[in-house]
Amino acid sequence: MSSADTPTVFLDLDDTICEHPRSTADRLADAFDAAGVEPFFGVSDFRRWLARVTADSAVELREKCFTGIADEQGRESADALAVARAYEDPDPTEVRFLPGAEAALDALGADHDLALVTNGDRETQRAKLAALDIADRFAAATFAGSTGVVKPDPDPFHRTLSALDCSADEAVHVGNSLRSDVAGAQAAGVEAVWLARVEEDADHVPEYRIDSMHDLHAPPWA
Ligand SMILES: [Mg+2]
Known part of the structure; x- marks a missing residue:
């Protein structure tokens, strides 16, 4: 400068x-729990995908990220969508x-x-x-x-x-x-x-x- x-x-x-106060990792763990899905990815995967996709809403953004991760792992997208919808947005x-x-x-x-x-x-x-x-x-x-x-x-x-x-x-x-x-x-x-x-x-x-x-x-x- x-x-x-x-x-x-x-x-x-x-x-x-x-x-x-509640971290992304905590909220992701809650979402897996609420959706009844065994955790199959972590925050670093989520962040990696956030940098790649765009969407009109937070839910759509998560759906794209989580189904992308599921696809990488050869998993069905249904589990990813359930977790994306169970994930609770933090209160700003x-x-x-x-x-x-x-x-x-x-x-x-x-x-x-x-x-x-x-x-x-x-x-x-x-x-x-x-x-x-x-x-x-x-x-x-x-x-x-x-x-x-x-x-x-x-x-x-x-x-x-x-x-x-x-x-x-x-x-x-x-x-x-x-x-x-x-x-x-x-x-x-x-x-x-x-x-x-x-x-x-x-x-x-x-x-x-x-x-x-x-x-x-x-x-x-x-
Ligand atoms: Mg920052």
Whole structure:
């Protein structure tokens, strides 16, 4: 970044600023249980398929992912559909801050413009922002899930830059996913800070790495 002192800070929302108390793995286990199906795949398979498919609803998205996984394993799609329909969507109003995230927004927001770049849909993500009472922290917000063009496509980053009349070298993006946040930001020419809570098997190399949101109180790019 050229103006390294006070870049505009883009942030991912899910698993960067906030998380659900009940994990995706827990909800998937519940869904297998409720559907009466012996678990035949895990969260990593689900995430791998989420990156490949698009759909008009969360249920349809899960149906496509789970039947895709079943097909890979030579299984009937009926079990996959039963699990997809039994899976309960998390309540967006029940999110909580990741450790250090609220204080990081306070510290960064004091001398940086902040923007949100999230893959979720507008309605769900706005409910989370309202529950956390942080909607007014962001000078711009891009809800990529509402347009169908999601990170790692550079489009959500380009749209956020243009909303703020900001150039790529005046911004830095913070997110928890190497595949969507780091790769997407870099594809738009924006440097990336990877929040490395869970090791990820991906080749993308972030410009900066932090282990918790507490680390943002003294920004790594400063
Ligand atoms: Mg995330």
